Amino acid sequence: MYEDYKGKFLKIILALVDITLVYGGFIVTNWVLQHLSIQNMESISNYSSLMLLAASSVFVFYLYDLYADWRRKSIQHLVYSIVLSMAAFTGIEVVISIWALNLTFKPSFIFAAFLIQTALLTCTRVCIWNINKKLNGKKKVYIIGDDSNAGMNIAEKFLNHHKGWFEILGFIPLTKKSQIYDYVTKCDLFLLSPTIRMENKEEIVRFCIKHGKEILLVPQYFELSVLGGNTQQIDDMLVISITPPRLSVVQQIYKRMFDLVISLIVLVITSPFLLVLFLLIPLTSKGPAVYKQERIGLNGNPYWVYKFRSMIQDAENKTGPVLATVKDPRITLIGRLIRAVRLDELPQLFNVLKGDMSLVGPRPEREHFINQFKQLLPEYSYRLTVKPGITGLAQVLANYTTPVEDKLRIDLLYVRNCSLLLDLKILLQTIRVVLQPEQAQGVKETNIHNQKLLKKLKQNKVINH
Incomplete structure (x- = not known):
């Protein structure tokens, strides 16, 4: 519950920052073009309407998932999303410029605003992303699975993931789950293979929660249905309602x-x-x-x-x-x-x-x-x-x-x-x-460094550091 409120609060703060940057981009653009004797001040004299336009940018950014959790995602993905969302927002400006009587933009203003606002948003979000990576990156991971083949498949996904977020320490076979305590102090999180049986998964999750360790789970298909369920109360009993997926x-x-x-x-x-x-x-x-x-x-x-x-x-x-x-x-x-x-x-x-x-x-x-x-x-x-x-x-x-x-x-x-x-x-x-x-594109060849790590993992030589 606390994490939900914390996440929503941070999204509101981020949205306010975005509105400020977009509105500030309009002001900076107007100032620059005026000093270059290109822009006429009268075209954006309605600053209250300009603020409403800046506020509408939040909806466009939301559609491009710019208020999602960007931890452990790539910076390239982030920059692409910013540029595309700003292009969509600029399209809205063009439509407004054609149809609105009280807020008309010249092409030079629209183009310059796009460049300045995109630069401001990109610099700000990249800084936030880097701070996030400093705080939440390089997490030390142990993979727990039934056999080394399952561990190898998951390890390869980690190695192909955006660099700097994870560091694989090794693979722990399920037969050695009683020894997980020996690894708790060495890592930040455990990832559980999707093939682990429910009773073993519950035992490991309880253990990790007890010792304050993050757990990454690959959900079973029925667990995805539970995620979409609604909590209800029958008398004093808590139940989860799972309805068949269908559109009204x-x-x-x-x-x-x-x-x-x-x-x-x-x-x-x-x-x-x-x-x-x-x-x-x-x-x-x-x-x-x-x-x-x-x-x-x-x-x-x-x-x-x-x-x-x-x-x-x-x-x-x-x-x-x-x-x-x-x-x-x-x-x-x-x-x-x-x-x-x-x-x-x-x-x-x-x-x-x-x-x-x-x-x-x-x-x-x-x-x-x-x-x-x-x-x-x-x-x-x-x-x-x-x-x-x-x-x-x-x-x-x-x-x-x-x-x-x-x-x-x-x-x-x-x-x-x-x-x-x-x-x-x-x-x-x-x-x-x-x-x-x-x-x-198709499957990329695994680089030499990753091949060596996977080989060590397969031989269980990465477990003991």
Whole structure:
């Protein structure tokens, strides 16, 4: 409870700082342009309206998750989000400049304000991020798991994570859980493998809480449902209400209207790209520009999804259904370009207009792969309780090569928390993902330093320092 109030208080302080910086950016811009004899003072003489405009920036920043917990996230992600949120806010300024009578901006003012405000916000947030990293970085971690293979997989994720936040001390097999006390004084936190049985997990969590140590848990799928539950009271008994994930009729109507309006707008804006690709793809490789493929949609119903062809024609004739791999030889030259910036997905806007898909939702998959995933992950079918989407929470938070079980956790988190506001946030943050090509790249080779650490970890030589 205290942490919740503390977090909300810090977010309010941060929002006030942002408003001050945006408003101050307007004032500085006006002063600079006046001294350069470029800006006329009369154009921003209404300072109360200017303050209201600055305050509205908080909503844009919220949509780009700038008030989320940025601990343990990358500084590149932060800078991308600031620049994109300021670009969106500048777009609002342009609209206001066209339609508002009492607050008109010249193009020179809008451009200069964008540069100054972005610089002020970036410098401030980067300073806060660095202070946060100084205070909360270099946490010493022990991984607890059933076997070294599970520990290796988790360790690799830590090593691939943004540098400076964690330092792996070693792996503790579950068979040695009685010796965890020997490691408590050496580390800051423990991470528990998702394969640990519940009774062992409870015992370790109780032990860590008793000794004031942070615990990182990879949630089981049913635990994600508990996170979305509501606490209730039956007589003097506390219970958690977990309802099946479904949208209300009103939510379905809002989501459908949102899909139709945004899809039509995006189709109009991207129509030149659609036309160019429709002509270019057949000229550079044999076959049609657009192909259709059967996917499984809402409630397990099949439908035809449309995509720009990024592979050679009949790419799966010899292999059957297989997932694309890194440097897949079946992908054409044009295909690599359009896949990198997601332009191959544009024809799916017509699927959205037809009602087969939504703009935001779990990515659709083929029945062949769904049947395979269900055998390993029975909860996979829960993804089908909402319409599949062109983009989704897993596409924003994960990478192209993220394992299916980890993507499923993120998809189920979306299913439990689906809302119009969340859809808007995901759509806007998808722009950042498109502009960060590394998020769409395949598995990177593990560097030599990481290979040595993983080798030591596998041999249990990192445990005793």
